Amino acid sequence: xxxxxxxxxxxxxxxxxxxxxxxxxxxxxxxxxxxxxxxxxxxxxxxxxxxxxxxxxxxxxxxxxxxxxxxxxxxxxxxxxxxxxxxxxxxxxxxxxxxxxxxxxxxxxxxxxxxxxxxxxxxxxxxxxxxxxxxxxxxxxxxxxxxxxxxxxxxxxxxxxxxxxxxxxxxxxxxxxxxxxxxxxxxxxxxxxxxxxxxxxxxxxxxxxxxxxxxxxxxxxxxxxxxxxxxxxxxxxxxxxxxxxxxxxxxxxxxxxxxxxxxxxxxxxxxxxxxxxxxxxxxxxxxxxxxxxxxxxxxxxxxxxxxxxxxxxxxxx
Amino acid sequence: xxxxxxxxxxxxxxxxxxxxxxxxxxxxxxxxxxxxxxxxxxxxxxxxxxxxxxxxxxxxxxxxxxxxxxxxxxxxxxxxxxxxxxxxxxxxxxxxxxxxxxxxxxxxxxxxxxxxxxxxxxxxxxxxxxxxxxxxxxxxxxxxxxxxxxxxxxxxxxxxxxxxxxxxxxxxxxxxxxxxxxxxxxxxxxxxxxxxxxxxxxxxxxxxxxxxxxxxxxxxxxxxxxxxxxxxxxxxxxxxxxxxxxxxxxxxxxxxxxxxxxxxxxxxxxxxxxxxxxxxxxxxxxxxxxxxx
Amino acid sequence: xxxxxxxxxxxxxxxxxxxxxxxxxxxxxxxxxxxxxxxxxxxxxxxxxxxxxxxxxxxxxxxxxxxxxxxxxxxxxxxxxxxxxxxxxxxxxxxxxxxxxxxxxxxxxxxxxxxxxxxxxxxxxxxxxxxxxxxxxxxxxxxxxxxxxxxxxxxxxxxxxxxxxxxxxxxxxxxxxxxxxxxxxxxxxxxxxxxxxxxxxxxxxxxx
Numbered sequence: 001x002x003x004x005x006x007x008x009x010x011x012x013x014x015x016x017x018x019x020x021x022x023x024x025x026x027x028x029x030x031x032x033x034x035x036x037x038x039x040x041x042x043x044x045x046x047x048x049x050x051x052x053x054x055x056x057x058x059x060x061x062x063x064x065x066x067x068x069x070x071x072x073x074x075x076x077x078x079x080x081x082x083x084x085x086x087x088x089x090x091x092x093x094x095x096x097x098x099x100x101x102x103x104x105x106x107x108x109x110x111x112x113x114x115x116x117x118x119x120x121x122x123x124x125x126x127x128x129x130x131x132x133x134x135x136x137x138x139x140x141x142x143x144x145x146x147x148x149x150x151x152x153x154x155x156x157x158x159x160x161x162x163x164x165x166x167x168x169x170x171x172x173x174x175x176x177x178x179x180x181x182x183x184x185x186x187x188x189x190x191x192x193x194x195x196x197x198x199x200x201x202x203x204x205x206x207x208x209x210x211x212x213x214x215x216x217x218x219x220x221x222x223x224x225x226x227x228x229x230x231x232x233x234x235x236x237x238x239x240x241x242x243x244x245x246x247x248x249x250x251x252x253x254x255x256x257x258x259x260x261x262x263x264x265x266x267x268x269x270x271x272x273x274x275x276x277x278x279x280x281x282x283x284x285x286x287x288x289x290x291x292x293x294x295x296x297x298x299x300x301x302x303x304x305x306x307x308x309x310x311x312x313x314x315x316x317x
Numbered sequence: 318x319x320x321x322x323x324x325x326x327x328x329x330x331x332x333x334x335x336x337x338x339x340x341x342x343x344x345x346x347x348x349x350x351x352x353x354x355x356x357x358x359x360x361x362x363x364x365x366x367x368x369x370x371x372x373x374x375x376x377x378x379x380x381x382x383x384x385x386x387x388x389x390x391x392x393x394x395x396x397x398x399x400x401x402x403x404x405x406x407x408x409x410x411x412x413x414x415x416x417x418x419x420x421x422x423x424x425x426x427x428x429x430x431x432x433x434x435x436x437x438x439x440x441x442x443x444x445x446x447x448x449x450x451x452x453x454x455x456x457x458x459x460x461x462x463x464x465x466x467x468x469x470x471x472x473x474x475x476x477x478x479x480x481x482x483x484x485x486x487x488x489x490x491x492x493x494x495x496x497x498x499x500x501x502x503x504x505x506x507x508x509x510x511x512x513x514x515x516x517x518x519x520x521x522x523x524x525x526x527x528x529x530x531x532x533x534x535x536x537x538x539x540x541x542x543x544x545x546x547x548x549x550x551x552x553x554x555x556x557x558x559x560x561x562x563x564x565x566x567x568x569x570x571x572x573x574x575x576x577x578x579x580x581x582x583x584x585x586x587x588x589x590x591x592x593x594x595x596x597x598x599x600x601x602x603x604x605x606x607x608x609x610x
Numbered sequence: 611x612x613x614x615x616x617x618x619x620x621x622x623x624x625x626x627x628x629x630x631x632x633x634x635x636x637x638x639x640x641x642x643x644x645x646x647x648x649x650x651x652x653x654x655x656x657x658x659x660x661x662x663x664x665x666x667x668x669x670x671x672x673x674x675x676x677x678x679x680x681x682x683x684x685x686x687x688x689x690x691x692x693x694x695x696x697x698x699x700x701x702x703x704x705x706x707x708x709x710x711x712x713x714x715x716x717x718x719x720x721x722x723x724x725x726x727x728x729x730x731x732x733x734x735x736x737x738x739x740x741x742x743x744x745x746x747x748x749x750x751x752x753x754x755x756x757x758x759x760x761x762x763x764x765x766x767x768x769x770x771x772x773x774x775x776x777x778x779x780x781x782x783x784x785x786x787x788x789x790x791x792x793x794x795x796x797x798x799x800x801x802x803x804x805x806x807x808x809x810x811x812x813x814x815x816x817x818x
Binding site: 049115144300 | 330333341355359408409429432444449472473482485487501502527531532564594602
């Protein structure tokens with residue numbers, strides 16, 4: 001980061017200033033005042049953000065930790081039996097399903113989105129660029145329920161025919177829908193990151209005789225690495241936390257997904273299905289809050305992991 | 318000078334390059350086709366039945382022929398309110414992280430926390446809003462509560478996208494401006510923000526689109542009904558938005574034309590988001606052209 | 611409602627009493643407002659028209675897994691059920707399955723969150739079976755007879771079709787003020803014979 005140069009402000013007496021001009025409203029004072037005000041404003045915004053973070057963690061954590069009054073850690077995390085009516089609160093199946101679903105979604109979405117971003121930022125001619133960007137932004141505005149409904153009525157029958165199973169619901173259907181939902185996010189943010197790479201890097205590479213592909217692969221993408229990683233993380237977190245669309249195509253049965261087509265349930269879909277129907281002060285309610293808290297923790301860990309991967313890649317580059 | 322001959326390695330690179338170009342274009346075409354098909358399905362089912370009357374009428378619970386008037390208004394109202402709250406705070410926080418924060422472990426942890434926050438399911442923000450506004454402040458389900466909870470939902474993404482956009486601005490430009498004697502804020506205002514504007518506007522577009530189509534949060538904090546009047550600006554009346562209405566019509570409604578209302582609402586949503594995106598992009602496009610000239 | 615956020619809670623069973631799977635909610639008063647009939651529904655490609663209590667129990671508990679065991683084609687039965695806490699599910703389990711279990715983990719089994727979703731799921735999944743309020747049934751899905759009795763409002767009123775329940779508005783204590791006026795309006799003859807009937811619910815007065 002650059003170091004701000006020390007401010008050299010000439011003493012008011014030395015410079016010829018109109019005597020009528022009061023010292024307080026001189027330009028430099030105004031500028032410094034604005035500077036200070038805005039510094040406070042920036043401080044305030046980050047504190048507000050921290051406040052929201054704190055609220056969320058406090059709110060979910062408070063109810064979540066009450067779970068462990070009645071169930072043991074091992075029971076909650078390791079048991080595959082989720083039958084709240086009989087006091088079994090094993091969330092292992094959901095945790096593993098969430099992880100597999102996220103992995104599958106990213107495997108489908110990241111290559112396509114980053115490839116698309118490269119297309120828009122590097123290869124496409126101007127008119128195509130300006131046409132594709134608003135279209136992708138449009139995808140974000142489609143409500144998750146509409147995705148879910150289209151998934152239910154179009155994707156699932158298609159998957160059913162493709163696989164020959166009786167129910168097309170399951171991990172694959174949910175991953176496809178989620179991949180479509182996070183595609184614009186990852187793509188647009190990567191697109192901006194790639195466009196922001198300064199021209200001189202590219203020109204230097206071309207000057208050395210690289211083809212466009214080589215320029216892209218060896219210079220531009222690594223240079224935009226930070227932004228692309230941020231884009232992937234944004235997409236991943238959106239996928240982890242998506243509820244409405246997933247609930248419609250995943251089948252909602254509390255079992256471990258052993259194949260791509262068994263109806264299953266993930267942390268989010270389970271919370272949605274049951275949260276409105278449980279009593280307030282029951283262990284079930286606390287267990288559901290614990291699952292929400294788990295989502296926070298899981299994404300924290302996954303983000304650390306992705307950043308680590310990104311850093312390793314850049315060290316090698 | 319000898320004539321320039323292509324070495325075999327060079328030839329191979331050129332072939333890869335050509336293949337890759339085709340590959341990328343192919344990928345792009347596939348995705349575009351998919352998106353077009355998606356949009357056509359939604360619009361095709363919903364557009365034919367749209368009329369100005371549908372857009373203005375009140376929704377009917379029991380008889381067919383209801384409209385989406387107040388609901389549509391609520392959607393816009395809540396969207397604007399939540400953007401008013403989330404954009405200043407989100408962009409401000411992003412700029413702080415990129416410019417003012419010291420590069421130590423604590424900032425790194427903060428950054429990761431902010432990113433994790435975007436993975437919290439929207440329902441949880443709804444529950445948070447319910448706990449804060451309906452229970453703690455005892456004001457029930459209101460537009461205000463919905464807008465604030467929605468703003469909470471969008472803050473992390475805005476902050477991160479802004480931060481990355483600001484980070485991408487080259488240091489030499491910033492150093493040049495400091496060398497000219499600007500204060501930090503002057504530099505940010507006149508140099509950094511215009512250069513990062515494209516990224517910031519992307520963030521706002523993504524967030525606005527998500528806010529408009531979000532149903533889980535609004536459902537829990539602003540309710541499933543409207544005050545019944547068309548141009549109601551009261552912050553404390555219940556605020557069902559179009560996305561929530563769509564969800565409701567799809568899951569619970571027993572009116573005869575529930576399916577058609579759902580299709581038409583989906584079409585309206587998509588069209589509005591398209592218009593909104595264009596609205597945000599046009600000033601940027603104009604200023605880009607002016608800069609180029 | 612317990613926390614005071616809402617004044618009236620609509621419920622498909624009398625929540626002030628014990629019901630299988632739910633303890634009674636204390637301090638609440640139930641006000642009857644309508645009669646709601648339920649029906650077993652299947653996808654239009656299912657050829658079976660009638661199921662007995664025993665057959666329904668077998669299907670929903672997972673013992674009967676193929677349509678040919680109950681007189682249909684040789685195809686796997688896909689069971690679609692509502693989530694825990696659904697009034698439709700509580701009533702269906704009590705009345706049609708006579709308290710029998712509903713399967714929880716199986717390959718051809720799926721849970722949906724609302725009646726609208728149930729309707730869409732059954733309509734779009736071949737060989738599916740589920741249950742839903744009669745008011746949601748239309749030409750997209752097929753309603754089955756129960757023990758030989760057709761699911762119509764007349765059969766509910768004359769007592770031959772047994773799968774129905776009262777709909778209640780629950781209030782915290784006895785209703786007062788605007789809440790009371792609203793509940794009385796809903797229970798009034800004008801509403802019951804007019805809008806209620808139009809929506810294919812049954813007025814309380816019709817049940818004797």
